Amino acid sequence: MTPSLIRGRPRRAKGQISVRLLIAVAGVLVATVWLLLPGPSSAPEPGVAAGAAAQEEPAETSTGDLVLPLVAAVAAVAVAGYAYVRRTRRTRTRTTPGGAPAPDASPGPADLDERSQALLVEADNWVRVSREELTFVPSPDESAERALREAERELASAFRMRQRYDDGVPEDDAGRRQVLAGIIGRCEEAGRRLDTEAAGFDQLRGLEADLAGALGAAEARFRELTSRTGAAGTTLTELTKRYGTAATAPVAGYVEQAKDRLVFATSRLNEAHQSADRDETDPAIGQLRAAETAVAQAETLVDAVERLAEELPAAAALVPPALTGAETELAGARERATGTPGGPTDVRLAHADGVLSDVREELLAGPYDPIEALRRIVRGVVPVADGRAGVLRTAAWLVARASTAAAESHIATHRGTVGSAARTRLAESRRLLATGPGLTDLLTADALSRRARDLAEQDIRLGGTAPEPSVPLSFGGPRTCGRRG
Template identity: 50%
Template sequence: MTSSLIRGRPRRATAHIRVRVTHAVLGALAGAGWLVLPVMTAELHDPVPVASAGTVPGAAAPQQDGTSAADLVLPLIAGVTAVALAGYGYLRRTRRARTRTTPGTVSAQPPVPTPADSERQARAALRLADDCVRASREELTLVAELFGEKQTEPFTQALRAAETELSAAFAIWRRYEEGVPQEAGARRQALVGVIGRCAEAGRRLDAEAAALDRLRGLDEAEEGGDRGVGAALVAAEERFRELAARAVTAQETLAALRERYAPPAGGPVAGYVEQAKDRLLFATARLNEARQAADTGDRQRAVRHLRAGEGAVVQAGVLVDGVERLAARLREAAALVPAVLTGAEAELAAARRGPGRTATAGPQARPAHADLVLAAVREELTGGPYDPLDALRRITRAVERPGGSRSGVLDTAALLVARGSVAGAEEFVAVHRGAVGAEARARLAEAVRELAAGNTARADAVAGEARGLAERDVRAYGTPRLGTEAATAGLAGAVLGGVLLAETPDAGPPAAYGGPRTRSRHQD
């Protein structure tokens, strides 16, 4: 115990104690010197005389006694002073030891975080880990196109492992939000589990970041790095030109959707074409700067602008794909609606045949309510433009039941609706991740789990919640204030989309494959 405390004491404090001990010893030596000095003086300069016959014994005694008392005054004062100094130093050391916070003492223990603090840490960890996974997935899609699946397999495995850890963290967090577990200590451990899972997801990605740069030829120490940057630039520019043409087509597709279907049908992709053009504008500037930097031999600057341009190109692709996928789903849904109506009416007819059939084949909702829903959908079919996906959603929910089999066309319709909802929420979060919080991401992760488990109705509902929360976060976040020139160059959209990490006043470095430790490594 003593040795450990000594080892834990600061060196400066030890030096002060040595000085005090030295002062005390010197004071004691001075006092002892004053005590011995009279005796030495008496022996050297005033030897005891031999008494003569005529001398009266004891006549000189008074003079000797007076000299001895005077000689003892100064030594006594020095001794008392030394003792007082030593006592004062001891008291100061004792008082300081009681109030000092050194490692190993009780007062040095870190304070226990409150539940609110732990929840904030868990939310921040979830958001950071989700951002790392999404940015890593974006870059890996480009790398796989250049090098093939075989060479990128280690990075794909690391990404899958990170996705698994993150999914588990979101599942723990979702149960925590629902009040499970209930005991306070167990809830604290649940939050620790969330943070630990997120940290492990980031560690898996961090471990492969340097190897990915070496494969791409982006590492400063890698020979032939200029060729790696050049090849990546060529691939990014080719994809950019393809997306520029597709963005024009997507604009036409969106206009056709507005004419053919009711306005709410195109709501999930409202503004996507404009955002795609904004990302492409940003990509144009960054890829040009990367080309110039590569030509002058400034590889670090070239890599930074290359990654920013690549990220913007990928997000432009997500936005354009979103418009095209919605158009395809609406066409498929419109073709399914008549058959789904027929299947729903067959379900209702089976429910009305008797109580014995209702328990196994009857719908969960009341037949009268289902009849109203089906009648409203039939009226929409003949009344002009309508939203086919919303029609399928209402039909499948009207005849939904907790268990048992139902007609295949109804299951097909429910799956189409759920996939569309989950994909729409995923696209929105992906291109707005700079503003979307942990709650929306957690709902989206839950929707993905429900869809994988075959719970289509639940997946559709939770995906709608996720989309609503994400849109709320984006409205609250607003537009980053980066100046007129920055907004014109698409910088604000890049920050909103998480292409740039906004860690510095100039919007920060681009996001790259990796965890929290390596994702911002491409910076000047």
């Protein structure tokens, strides 16, 4: 049906042009006939004067008869010519079927790529802020939790698609454009789900009805966190003495950053009280949200220090059995390699022996990083292991979980400057940890999370210290997250 429509249009266009040409020709013919017809005669009046007048009248009449037909003919030709030119231009430039194809107005691959990366960052921030504010609600209802879970699923799918895209899958241009469009759609859907629930969440929080209660709850959390921050500083000093600066490097500076955020929260809480005393509810709520955001980020930093204080002793306790398990794996590998001296297995065995020897020396030398020691043991032995020593998987799990949590804390507290690449690697690491991974997946998750941390550090160095947002963000997506401003 479409081909017939396309084929029919040019014939109709030619038909319309022909009609106009016929009209023009007809006009010329009419004018010619008009010129050839004899002019009207008038009866001569008696007398000489009347005869003279009769002789002059035909000349005047013939001149008038000549001008009018010529004007009509020229007008007809002009109209036909104008219609022809206009129709020709329209046929050449139209975008409907039958004319030349319309220029492609869809965004190019570079524009789609840039848009997808920007939306990944925005959607990740929507989800993070929504999750943070939800922690300030004493008893969140199921609808808000469900909306947030759905948004998190959409975002996780978008990050997974982006990771595959960065890995070169798919390879064809059309497929890659489709992936980018899918990422954009997933992020937009995540924002839509949060936007849909924002009004209900505001009713749940009831800030307008009980602003004093919300301020009191935020101040109580602030005071508790202030005490924990001081203790975290002492803990970090002790960890550094016991395990060395390399072991505590992932949380270096976190206590000071937490204190800075608490100072900011103090200022915003004071301003919120002042606005509330003047019955300026909306400004007071905005200042409260800014204080809550600072408190939540300070808590993330303190949590990271406290978590490391648990991970380092656990890793140190696991190093000796991990060494024993590694020896068991190497013994089995040597048995399997009997009869093929000098092969690839022997090379890997020699490398693993060297790694285990270095780790033992570090244990005897003094303070060392037990998480890094476990990482080296696992990476050195896995190429020749057959899984007979379950302790190696336990060690790999602790290492991957620690590095992923460290990257998570760093990105969460510096989200104003961290781009999509770091967030994508972190999301892939989280996905692998959630799938019941084997040794290889655990090693991959560890490598991805460490890469995420490195990329985040690069973004922070390039972007500097993230400025405080002019509008405090709240639970919601693109249309509602800035409503407290």
